[in-house]
Amino acid sequence: MPATFRFALNDLPPEAEGLRAEVREFLKKEFSGAAPVKRAKSWGGFDREFSRRVGARGWIGMTWPKTYGGHERSFLERYVVMEEMLAAGAPVSAHWVADRQSGPLLLRFGTEEQRQRILPGIVRGELAFAIGMSEPDSGSDLASIRTRATKTEGGYLVNGTKVWTSNAHLSDYAISLFRTQVVPDKKHEGLTQFLVDLRNTKGITIRPIIDLAGKHHFNEVNFTDAFVPDEARVGNDGDGWKQVTTELGFERSGPERYLSSIALIRELVREVSAKPDDRGTEAVGRMVASLATLRQMSTSVAGMLQAGEPVNLEAAAVKDVGTTFEQSIPELAHALLDVEPTLDSGSDLQQVLGYITQTAPSFSLRGGTREILRGIIARGLGLR
């Protein structure tokens, strides 16, 4: 195996463990009565008030410089906050994307003015971000996007359509990838990222796309001669591909890529605990073996982030192994129990199973499909 693919054991430092207790205490006060099915939504839940309270505790932008309102804490402390939020099923969506990728992107590639204008609001939990990458004809082949940003006086005129834009209807900004130049046969060139103000830009229309469960969470975002000023450009004109790859590295690196089914895992353990026979304990043992191993892999990636090492390859591996695991949990429930998944009736287990069953297909799509991630791993192995 090439040396580029290495998972080193990583210990979370004592200060991170102290922080864990604080986060737990906070979450206990916030949710002690919440129904399991509500917690199952986890990073699908959007609650600005909650995000503000998280911000007030200093748990957003934790690793960012103090100049921008950040807290200059370690990636490992941030990791502890993230995994505790996910494990508790906290509705973190209103700050998750900004904290995970949009803020770090601005820190790395944004202008000083953008950082000063935007980052403190993210840190307070007041600014929610969406991700404007996918288009109707460009999913996995992201570099093929066609939404055009044409240079004009003082800025760009944008025309085209983004899709699957999660929470665009609830967010303030979307870091969006547009084509500023068409370079024949070189689709990776001529791409540029922009900090698009979703609330105050004329020419943007946001329409709901209803998911299979009947819920409105993602959107179609249409741009018709939408004016985006020069100050909204992130990085140099034409550097978009390099930047978006970095952004995807952030997007894929966290514990949300293996913890999506944690609420169902908990209900399964509850069921088996009530009658711990051989079959049930065996299944729980196998499940926990995978869970514990993924946590080691994920904390290892956090250690690499802390050390400032590139994580794209390892993050792809955790996401691939992690989403396969998450998706196996509803299958396990069916193999083990005689239980029908339900929407809003029946036991907690049934409802959580119902929710996870209908969400599970997305685990290996969002943030890059299984096939694309395996392609990244294969490249790391030297096969591509």
Add this chain to the structure above:
Amino acid sequence: MTELRSLLGDTVTRLFTDLATKELIEAAEKGTWPDKLWRALEEGGLTLPLVPEDAGGAGGTWLDAHVVVRASGRHQAPVPLAETIVAGWLLSRAGLAVPFGPMTLAPVHADERLTLARSAGAVTVSGRATRVPWGRHAEHVVAVSELDGRLTVALIARGAATIEEERNLALEPRDTLVFRDARVVAFGAADVPADAIYLYGAMARAAQMAGALDSCLTQAVRYATERKQFGKPIGNFQAIQQSLAVLAGHVAASGIAAESAFRAAERNDARFEIAVAKVRVGEAAGVGAGIAHQTHGAIGFTYEHSLHFATRRLWSWRAEFGSENAWARQLGRAVAARGADALWSDLTAR
């Protein structure tokens, strides 16, 4: 990484690369004891990483030992290195001198016992232990049993046993040893779990399997870039790339699961991590061996090719020192006893 660890890692890799050749493994499979390899391991200070320096060992930690055990699996070294390492540790824990030569552990099954008894001023051992690794070649057997109501580590000469020779899929000796009131060489009380052999044996096998899985991946990736069909290396085909990526995921998971068990062993409280490792790596062994073979086509199905040295070991090792099911039940029972709401906090406390 500590200095000792990288020294051990370099030494063991060099030594196995030079000596644990295909010819040597083949000879071992026909019954030849690889004396030269064993002596080189002893001279290189690799057989007793956990024994204190003043007792002739390397004075290292379990994480140091991990490097050696993992490498022995990666190179499919046909010697009881893992067994000797665990045996040496047990003897040191009991304050006993550690002899030279290969050692083994018995019994390896959770439901077998060797009985220690006092008779005429000596301590004797009786009982039957099946599937003892390398029984016929080990110079000593280390057992853990009760004596005078205390857990006791006993050092027994192999000559004290009647031996029925058997072997596992990888043609490694797995012998039945029968003791009838045989005198033990040395004994001492030790603060170790009653199932220490089963426990640490499982941990060693997990690391060996992780090593053998590394070897499967390396061989499969190399083969995929060399073998051409339809005018190009088979590694250019997306189907092959995708399944090797799956294998790589299992290899990564196995490596960290095994290593974290060794780290926990350093804290003396590794039952959870060992169960996790044995189960997770065992699952990876099944899937991983399958993918490695599929990638190799018919050539990998021949005795002439080297892939089977790794895969036959994986198929046997996953069932040794407790099956995945047995370890999963042990883990699952512990988790169930603590209850659903303790799961996450228990996990993060590890």
